[in-house]
Amino acid sequence: MAAVSRRCGTSEPPVTLGLPLPPVEPPADCEECAQRAIERAEAKHVGDLARAIDMTVLIKRHHPQGPA
Template sequence: MRDTYEAQTTMSEAVALSLPPVRPEPVAGCQDCLGLAVQRVNAGSVGDYSKVSDMNVTLRAHLRDAHGGEQ
């Protein structure tokens, strides 16, 4: 007996993608912000975009905790 199953080759619905969040910016004069921003730039310069993303998350958390919100 032959299997008559046909594989679905297209998606049933369109996928809605959003733009990535705006890159967080360090607060002027804050050494912690500066350190995180430098690590982010260094990671980007060697193509480590996973670390760039990690530094964005860390900087956002720092901005929230130390400066009362993302600046």
């Protein structure tokens, strides 16, 4: 029995990822976001990147328009 040769692949080009965005800085007058920024820094320090990302998301959600 002859071996069947098949080409595996895709017709789509590879995905190109950009550089990560800079961290979101909380507004200076928001105590809640300042605390989240501290928690984010502590999480990064201990290598808990999931928690650090969670804090960034919470800051973005609290100020969706960005710092005032």
